[in-house]
Amino acid sequence: MSSASATLPAPAAPDALPAHMRRCDTTGMSICLAAERFIKLNAVAAVVFLLLGGIAAILLALTRWQAVHLLRVDWFYRILTFHGLNMLIFWILFFEVAVLYFACTIPLKARLFSKKVAWVSFGMMLTGAVMVNTVILQGKADVLLTSYLPLLAHPAFYLGIILVAVGTLVGVFNFFATLYTAKRDRTYEGSVPLVTFGATAAAIIAVVTLLHGAIVMIPTFTYSMGWTPQPDPMWYRMIWWGLGHQSQQVNVCAMVAIWYLIANLSTGAKPVNETVCRGAFVLYILFINLASAHHLLVDPGVGSAWKIWNTSYAMYLAVLASMIHGFTVPASVELAMREKGYVKGLFGWVMSAPWRNPAFAGFVLSVLIFGFIGGITGVTLGTQQINIIAHNTLRITGHFHATVVGGTTLAFMALTFYVIPLIFRRDFIWRTAARVQPWLFGGGILLVSLGMSFAGSLGVPRRDHDIEAAGIYGPATHLFLGVMGVGAIIAVIGLLLFVVLCVGTILFGQKNAGRPMADWGTAQPMIGSREGSLADDHWATKGTVALTGVFLACFAVYYFANWKALADVWPVR
Amino acid sequence: MSLAIPDRGWYKAPAGAEKLWIGLALLWCFVMSVMMPFWHFRGKQNSRGEAYAVKPADFLARAEKQVAANKVGELNGFPIVEPAPGGDAYLVARMWAWYPTLKLRQGETYRLHLSSLDLQHGFSLQPLNMNFQVLPGYDHVLTITPTSKGEFTIVCNEFCGIGHDKMIGKILVE
Numbered sequence: 001m002s003s004a005s006a007t008l009p010a011p012a013a014p015d016a017l018p019a020h021m022r023r024c025d026t027t028g029m030s031i032c033l034a035a036e037r038f039i040k041l042n043a044v045a046a047v048v049f050l051l052l053g054g055i056a057a058i059l060l061a062l063t064r065w066q067a068v069h070l071l072r073v074d075w076f077y078r079i080l081t082f083h084g085l086n087m088l089i090f091w092i093l094f095f096e097v098a099v100l101y102f103a104c105t106i107p108l109k110a111r112l113f114s115k116k117v118a119w120v121s122f123g124m125m126l127t128g129a130v131m132v133n134t135v136i137l138q139g140k141a142d143v144l145l146t147s148y149l150p151l152l153a154h155p156a157f158y159l160g161i162i163l164v165a166v167g168t169l170v171g172v173f174n175f176f177a178t179l180y181t182a183k184r185d186r187t188y189e190g191s192v193p194l195v196t197f198g199a200t201a202a203a204i205i206a207v208v209t210l211l212h213g214a215i216v217m218i219p220t221f222t223y224s225m226g227w228t229p230q231p232d233p234m235w236y237r238m239i240w241w242g243l244g245h246q247s248q249q250v251n252v253c254a255m256v257a258i259w260y261l262i263a264n265l266s267t268g269a270k271p272v273n274e275t276v277c278r279g280a281f282v283l284y285i286l287f288i289n290l291a292s293a294h295h296l297l298v299d300p301g302v303g304s305a306w307k308i309w310n311t312s313y314a315m316y317l318a319v320l321a322s323m324i325h326g327f328t329v330p331a332s333v334e335l336a337m338r339e340k341g342y343v344k345g346l347f348g349w350v351m352s353a354p355w356r357n358p359a360f361a362g363f364v365l366s367v368l369i370f371g372f373i374g375g376i377t378g379v380t381l382g383t384q385q386i387n388i389i390a391h392n393t394l395r396i397t398g399h400f401h402a403t404v405v406g407g408t409t410l411a412f413m414a415l416t417f418y419v420i421p422l423i424f425r426r427d428f429i430w431r432t433a434a435r436v437q438p439w440l441f442g443g444g445i446l447l448v449s450l451g452m453s454f455a456g457s458l459g460v461p462r463r464d465h466d467i468e469a470a471g472i473y474g475p476a477t478h479l480f481l482g483v484m485g486v487g488a489i490i491a492v493i494g495l496l497l498f499v500v501l502c503v504g505t506i507l508f509g510q511k512n513a514g515r516p517m518a519d520w521g522t523a524q525p526m527i528g529s530r531e532g533s534l535a536d537d538h539w540a541t542k543g544t545v546a547l548t549g550v551f552l553a554c555f556a557v558y559y560f561a562n563w564k565a566l567a568d569v570w571p572v573r
Numbered sequence: 574m575s576l577a578i579p580d581r582g583w584y585k586a587p588a589g590a591e592k593l594w595i596g597l598a599l600l601w602c603f604v605m606s607v608m609m610p611f612w613h614f615r616g617k618q619n620s621r622g623e624a625y626a627v628k629p630a631d632f633l634a635r636a637e638k639q640v641a642a643n644k645v646g647e648l649n650g651f652p653i654v655e656p657a658p659g660g661d662a663y664l665v666a667r668m669w670a671w672y673p674t675l676k677l678r679q680g681e682t683y684r685l686h687l688s689s690l691d692l693q694h695g696f697s698l699q700p701l702n703m704n705f706q707v708l709p710g711y712d713h714v715l716t717i718t719p720t721s722k723g724e725f726t727i728v729c730n731e732f733c734g735i736g737h738d739k740m741i742g743k744i745l746v747e
Contacts, residue, residue: 029576077735077737107576142734144732148692148731150691150693151692151733151734189578190578191578192578193579194575194576195576233693234708234711261575261576264576265576269575270575271575272591273585273587274579274583275583275584275585275587276591276595297620298620298706299622299713300622300623300624300711300714301624301713303621304619304620304621304622307622308609308613312605312606315602315603315606316602316605320598320602323594323598323602324594324595324598327591327594331590331591379605383605383608384620385609385613385619385620387704388618388620388703388705389703389704392695392697392704392706393697393702458700459697459701459728461695461729461730463730463731464737464738465737466738469741470699470738471726471741472699472700472726472728541590541591542590545593552598555601563612566616566618567617567618569618569701569703570703570717570720570721571618571717571720572620572717573617573619573715573716
């Protein structure tokens with residue numbers, strides 16, 4: 001294992017492949033051609049929706065930045081609805097289906113269960129997404145992503161969402177059916193790889209999530225048609241968030257699986273302990289399900305015991321899972337780098353990491369933004385009582401732009417720097433720009449998230465066209481909204497650059513069929529180093545211990561500072 | 574490798590630094606879990622979700638009755654109502670206003686009733702930044718004690734249509 005592609009599985013003996021497969025020229029893995037086609041289709045659709053959502057994002061940020069205040073009030077809420085659905089639902093779900101098709105076929109040398117089922121899934125999802133976008137832009141669904149009853153949209157809005165959800169479920173079925181046939185036909189022996197395991201966890205949570213979507217959207221659709229009475233608004237909130245928040249846990253699972261994947265592709269990292277990594281995914285499946293409670297912490301009709309129990313499931317074991325990944329992912333990179341001979345000091349392995357590789361840079365930024373900003377704010381805001389000083393303020397928006405955008409979206413973008421060369425078989429154009437892209441997007445979204453969080457701490461509501469009417473927000477507030485606006489401009493430039501790079505490469509990139517992909521930069525072993533040399537040294541990852549120590553200290557400071565802030569407001573019970 | 578089938582016998586207990594981190598993380602999760610029940614019993618700010626079913630028309634009638642009995646003035650065309658200390662105070666949320674303006678006394682405790690006549694609204698008291706959800710059909714009761722004097726602004730922070738950002742109310746504390 002010593003050349004650029006050495007961190008990937010060594011090419012196997014060129015035994016004959018069945019007609020439905022091809023051999024990857026870079027990794028030597030067998031690739032199911034049907035899976036490859038649907039990975040392409042879903043990934044392309046995903047990027048189109050990302051572009052639509054990104055255009056909406058800049059319009060919104062330039063409106064909430066009060067100094068610019070671009071959109072008229074009706075178009076602000078229309079574009080906000082459009083942004084939410086395209087980013088949080090369509091971009092994410094299409095990309096996740098692509099990830100699932102990858103994870104159930106290529107690492108297992110398996111064949112996709114059914115092309116027909118994949119077409120049905122893709123067709124339903126695309127039809128639904130087009131329906132939803134059309135009805136929103138026609139101005140018939142200015143109800144925002146959550147469409148809280150008694151707000152009511154055109155029936156086509158709900159029907160479109162149901163189509164997308166069911167279409168995704170059909171895709172998830174194809175994933176499970178492929179896992180089953182691969183096991184039955186013994187395409188592999190032993191346990192599935194970690195990436196497939198993580199994707200399976202995501203798929204299981206997706207089923208539970210999408211069932212919530214069906215439960216809440218079907219009666220809302222029939223109500224909008226006038227066939228049934230209006231569902232209770234509190235019931236709607238509880239079940240809707242079973243869809244709305246849990247779908248983000250699907251993202252977390254998929255994102256973490258991608259972290260392990262990119263760590264592996266760029267530095268040759270492998271899990272320090274498979275049991276620990278897999279155990280953490282199992283914790284997600286078991287303990288993450290009722291995160292919907294986080295949106296109901298200051299609601300009427302649900303009591304303290306319900307709120308506390310469902311916020312923490314008694315022990316925050318899903319948080320524990322994320323904290324475990326937060327250690328094992330950097331630890332695996334550190335161990336791989338140290339085994340390659342980069343042993344200088346605590347952080348010599350960091351300095352020598354393949355930063356020129358945009359996938360690696362994007363992955364590291366994703367880990368940092370998700371953990372330090374998204375994770376810490378999320379757990380704190382989701383604390384039952386602390387939610388009183390955060391609910392529906394821009395703090396919430398600041399939190400999830402760190403998780404879903406700085407975390408998930410950045411990880412998905414990072415992976416694309418491998419997906420296009422390996423699946424579309426074209427090397428990237430404009431490679432210097434590609435190396436800058438993760439920093440632009442990650443840096444921009446970091447500013448967006450911080451600007452929103454601080455403005456929210458000063459009481460600025462989320463989802464509000466114009467805060468001047470209240471007449472109470474001072475210069476500090478406007479400064480933070482300005483930070484958000486500048487960050488959004490930078491992030492959207494990063495997003496547009498990403499789309500240009502992807503589309504440009506798919507159309508004009510140099511074909512790499514028959515040879516390995518152009519290397520982005522992978523960590524090279526130093527002379528005399530030996531893979532596996534630290535396998536028995538359980539204290540080798542000292543740099544990771546230091547980093548996670550800093551993380552825990554930040555977490556504790558932020559967490560208790562919020563309790564202090566809460567203690568300063570009026571007593572209420 | 575994360576992409577490869579793991580070696581047989583991959584099941585092994587965590588060791589060394591990894592074990593230490595799992596222990597620390599578990600301990601931290603325990604601390605956070607205990608904080609919520611602790612604050613429920615010892616802290617002063619809690620959201621118990623106390624609520625009663627109410628028809629919008631009935632809730633409006635209670636608020637109107639309060640206005641008739643306890644009106645002490647007017648502010649921007651809205652009646653100012655001073656509820657009895659220790660008693661009930663009704664605040665109606667509707668598209669797009671908070672009705673009426675409440676006048677409270679520092680250090681006294683009130684049972685503040687929040688409900689909506691139409692869509693969902695968000696009660697966001699500024700500059701304190703205290704936030705509660707307001708739903709139609711639910712009489713959401715907050716037992717609240719103003720501890721600071723001045724003019725406080727209620728911002729709506731749940732989207733409720735085109736006039737959402739203009740839905741501003743006041744609470745005065747003396």
